[in-house]
Amino acid sequence: MSLRAPDRLLLASARRGGVWVGVTVLTSLLLTGATLALPAVMGRTLDAVLGHGDVARWLALSGVLVFVLVAVDAVDDLVGQAAEARSTAWLRHTLLRHVLALGTRATRRFTPGDLVSRLVGNSARTGDAASGLVWIVMGVVPPLGAIVALALIDYWLCLTFLAGMPILVLLVRAFLRDISDAGEGYFRVQGTIAARLVDALGGIRTITAAGTLDREAQRVLAPLPEVHRHGLGMWNALARISARGDLVVPLLVVAVLAVAGLGLTQGRITPGEVLAASEYVIMAAGIGGVMSSLNELAQARAAAARVAEVIAEPAMAYGSERLPEGPGRLQFRGVTVQGADGPVLNDLDLTIPGGALVAVVGRSGAGKSLLAALAGRLVDPDEGEVLLDGVPLRRLAREELRRAVAYGFERPVLLGETFADAIGFGSGSPSPGELAARARAARADGFIRRMPAGYASRVADTPLSGGEAQRVGLARAFVQAGRVLILDDVAASLDTVTEHHISQVLTGALADRTRLIVTHRASTADRAELVVWLADGGVRGRGTHRGLWADPEYRAAFQPLSVTRTPVRTGAGGAR
Missing domain, CATH: 1.20.1560.10 (ABC transporter type 1, transmembrane domain)
Known part of the structure; x- marks a missing residue:
């Protein structure tokens, strides 16, 4: 027995x-x-x-x-x-x-x-x-x-x-x-x-x-x-x-x-x-x-x-394969993820070109954050598979996957004793110079250096605004990003000037990486090379922001529900 x-x-x-x-x-x-x-x-x-x-x-x-x-x-x-x-x-x-x-x-x-x-x-x-x-x-x-x-x-x-x-x-x-x-x-x-x-x-x-x-x-x-x-x-x-x-x-x-x-x-x-x-x-x-x-x-x-x-709850199992040389191309093949009331994503097929700046947009509940989580295997699909440079994520070794994909979240949790620890938190061991460079890119270097101990200041003893915490989280993501950088609605706590600066970094210093940005802001979508519009459990449309803007339902994805039918006028530069 x-x-x-x-x-x-x-x-x-x-x-x-x-x-x-x-x-x-x-x-x-x-x-x-x-x-x-x-x-x-x-x-x-x-x-x-x-x-x-x-x-x-x-x-x-x-x-x-x-x-x-x-x-x-x-x-x-x-x-x-x-x-x-x-x-x-x-x-x-x-x-x-x-x-x-x-x-x-x-x-x-x-x-x-x-x-x-x-x-x-x-x-x-x-x-x-x-x-x-x-x-x-x-x-x-x-x-x-x-x-x-x-x-x-x-x-x-x-x-x-x-x-x-x-x-x-x-x-x-x-x-x-x-x-x-x-x-x-x-x-x-x-x-x-x-x-x-x-x-x-x-x-x-x-x-x-x-x-x-x-x-x-x-x-x-x-x-x-x-x-x-x-x-x-x-x-x-x-x-x-x-x-x-x-x-x-x-x-x-x-x-x-x-x-x-x-x-x-x-x-x-x-x-x-x-x-x-x-x-x-x-x-x-x-x-x-x-x-x-x-x-x-x-x-x-x-x-x-x-x-x-x-x-008894089974932990996420990893494989042992390594990634070949590649630009960071993501492929979603027949991906289905079930929710409480049915599939959130249903038989989704999507390819994210390597090295592209891609914005993922859609109404609340369309599956944007879920797609971002699938891209770095924070969750697994119920059906189908996700591949990075041709290798299914399930078959990658844990260290290989985590070195290749980094995340920035809407409400980051800063882990580590000091700000240097928080920014360097991950599988790698960045140098102090690299930490400072990425902090500058995220516009966090200035307020960190004004602290009594600079980067050695204790996070727990330092009150931060939501925007400051967001910038430290972004600095961590910038440090850890290998081939793919995924930002899940990080602009929510950033002012317009900082958001614009981050966009310049994404199109400049980090332009050699695949950048997948979940956003509710039309201005962010406008700067992307490719926009993926999610609706009804799948990809409703893909293309440039200006090309999709002609569809009133696409425009409604950036507006409060109470004004979804109100026409929006845009200038030559697109919606802001």
Whole structure:
């Protein structure tokens, strides 16, 4: 029988505890051995006192066992924490690498807040299984050893206890079912709250401006009653098992002690063995400790299921081929991408000439940004393929593709400690001179040099306007662009003067690259050598901006919906 994904992940996580898991096993064995030996030694001590035996020797041995229990228990906690820390660290690294390998698919399948919840909270809970599995296994040993000890004292004691075992088994089975269901729901709702909180933080300016702080707080915390319900379910499961255990265990103890008392009167066992039997029967019926360990395991398994769900999502696979010499020609062959309400792009055939400056235009939802994402394999088509200089993107090695294609986005995220790091962020290692040159091309060099530490200034400590952040993002794209530069509506945060300057760079210093520009601005389309007009899931038209401008539906792609039928007059230079 094959293990399920959460169970495989738990075992893999436990193995990553390394040597500390082995030390935990040793300390747990010492604890188990001392725990099983102590009742027998105490019984022999009592018999020695009553029979005038070697009391000092048995008292000394009892003291040694108590010391071992205290000392080893402390060491066991320490090494257990070390094993859990190693397991959790491995699991978080594994999950983070996989989330990043998923690329844009990660945030389409899971919300950012939910991913953070799984990476932080659920990974830590799963990592607890490293020592938890050892404690659960070792937690079963004392009851089994106690049953054997009862048989060694008197087989009637063992048979009496075993008569009540089926009841304990049923209690454990019911507990595991209840605690697993409640744990899965608890972690799922925690992820929902985390997702809503991240959304709220991302839109904090809108929330503040709208004056909806209280309403948003209520929305984020709306699932709390469900968290309470699942948490209460876990506590109720523990309460039920405790109550039933408190009923069953004393009955078993009384039954075994009654048989032990009968054996004492018949001379089969000694008073010390009666004392030992009273301890062993409690140990054998020690459902509380086992239930506590099983509760921890059930919660770890529920958390592992959420982590395994992300890891099970297939990451984007890359090939091993290299690009031949070429100008950066892009080909879309029969490309179809499905959306929620049908295909966004349907059986699209398109060739982007190498080294051309191409503008992609169309109404909102026409698939412009999707086409840009396909061009550099940020997403894969559901059908068809995209080729760069004759090589399908799926067959290219990751490093080869990322060196060849660079992106600039509408709202860039600046990654790295300093501005030099942010501009140089990518597969290459540009020189300081190249960083500065590309920053000048993006009109970012001036305000960066005015900062206290220039390019060494920390990004996190420097407030930037939207336009400044956009220019730093453009500088990064300029540095990383090999054969193809893709700019997805980057002019949205730029003033007219800066946009004009960037256009000069695109037609000057970067003219040897294929430049694919997604735009809503007629002025940008007018400067392009080729315009690709998307509509109705495909290419509605292609040509120059001036040639397409005669079509009123094309003109409408650059206008607000409320004025799409208003005639637009253009001068000799085209629309601006």
